[in-house]
Amino acid sequence: MIYPTRRMILVAAAIAPAALVLGLVLPAWWTAGLALLVFLILLAGVDMLAGVPTRSIAVTCEGPGSVGVGESFSILARLRFERQAPGFAEAALGMDGPIAAPQGWRANVDLVGDGGSAAFALIAERRGTIRLEAIWTRWTGPLGLIWKQRRLVLDQAILVLPNIRPVREDAARIVNRDAMHGLIAQMQLGEGAEFEALAEFRQGMDRRAIDWKQSARHTALLAKEYRTERNNNVVMALDAGRAMCEPIGGVPRIDRAASAALLTAYVALKEGDRVGFFAFDSRPRASSAPIAGPRAFPMLQRVAAGIDYSDNETNYTLALATLAGSLSRRSLVIVFTEFADTISAELMLSALGPLLKRHVVLFVVLKDEELEAFTAAEPAEADDVSRAVMAAALLRERALVLTRLRHLGVEVVEAAASQAGPALVQAYLDIKRRSLI
Known part of the structure; x- marks a missing residue:
């Protein structure tokens, strides 16, 4: 053109x-x-x-194959001309998907010799697939009177996945911290339920572990050592309904939950357990059987990336009944959910019966930082007072539901969005240490 x-x-x-x-x-x-x-x-x-003819240009784009939700990344467009490059050129990207360009979709090309490059700063807003459909390039003639423009089809895809960069960083930090204090060694030997061996009683060991009959036979204090069970089933049940798709801190709750679930899955796989995913809204949407091994985490990552956003109300009765029917052995079921009112909470509580009979249930809810900010802010107008009163009432109802969950025997983790992953890992390790699975 x-x-x-x-x-x-x-x-x-x-x-x-x-x-x-x-x-x-x-x-x-x-x-x-x-x-x-x-x-x-x-x-x-x-x-x-x-000027340089329009047919004499070749363009390639370099970028990541996958990025995490909320991550900033860049795409580098490289231009190559058959002869000497023109004096000035511009490039513009044609993209479709959950992406934003804070600095715009057009950039000047830094030309050197017979080519040049242009960088585009982008942000992945939510999970999905970004399609890099085409790139437009244009340049002027020697007199600057004519634009020459060409559109080149690229058809490249970038997957927007749950953000796993903090997953690996937090997992490494947690494992290193536990290893430094000896927690991992204690859980592997001495804190489980499976008998391992008899050992001489040492200072700091649990006195309840002393085997008095064997001690009398050998005329020395002997204690039973246990090992932590491995190959346990851990199921991440993610609510993908309307309430979980609302943003918190600029990122949907379901993406926060997926990152925390992947962090815990990463640690659980390192501990030798089997991990599966289960997503639901008005009906079950995605499911993977508990798996272990070196290829388990990439597979779980793909399952988490395929959990779609939904505007449907959550059907706890159908989802939890389906999940309970699919589990053939005692498992740790970690439920990520959000309840907006007491009515949906009552339905959730009534649907827990089939799971609590055989399995250990752990609920994960994110703190509503917006409501807490309303109650903590100093009122300046009458509207601020009414807003704070309503927020306090909602927080009281929320606390009541969490208390009822604990009375039913459900483990509950309530944490800020930024701390949900580490808090869930600590709860998981505590459940293993207490041999509840």
Whole structure:
């Protein structure tokens, strides 16, 4: 595509009134104005022919194959001309998907020799697939009167996954911290329920572990050592209904929950347990059987990435009954959910019966920082007082529901969005240490 630049339009706009004035003042020279316009058109033709042709460009785009939700990343477009590069060039991206460009979709190309590059700063807003459909490039001729533009089809895909960068960082920090204090070693030997061996009683061991019969036989204090059970089932049940798709801190709750679930899954797989995912809203949406091994985490990551956003109300009865029917052995079921009112909470509480009979249930809810901010803020107007009163009432109802869950025997983790992952890992390790699974 070839079209005039701003410079040519401004020059043509300046010639037109000059030709009109010349025709009024000197009628015999009225053709001079037309001559100027013809001369400008000839210059544009020379600029078009002398510049770099549109067929002489090749473009490649370099970017990540996958990014995490909320992450900033960049795409580098590299331009290569068959001959010398023009004096000035621009590039623009054509993309579709859950993405934003804070600095715009167009960038100037840094030209050196016979090519150049342009960088685009982007942000992944939510999970999904970003399609890099095409890139537009344009450059001017030597006189700057003509734009030459070309569209090149790319058809590249970038997956937006749950953010796993903090998953690996937090997991490494937790494991290193536990190893430094000896927690991992204690859980592997001495804190489980499976008998391992008899050992001489040492200072700091649990006195209830002393085997008095064997001690009398050997005339020395002997204690039973246990090992932590491995190969336990851990199921991450994620509510993907309307309430969980609301943003908290600019990121949907379901994405926060998916990151915390992946962090815990990463630690659980390191502990030798089997991990599965289960997503639901008005009906079950995604499910994976508990798996272990080196390939388990990438598979769980793909399952978590496939959990779609939904505006349906959550059907706890159907979802939890389906989950209970699919589990053939005692498991730790970690439920990520959010309840907006006491009615939905009552339905949730009544649906827990089939799970609590055989399994250990752990509920994870994110603190509503907005409501807490309303109650903590100093009121300046009457509306602030009414807002704080309503927020306090909602927080009281929330605390009542969590208390009822604990009375039913459900483990509850309530944490801020940024601390949900580490808090859940600590709860999981505590459940294993107490041999509840």
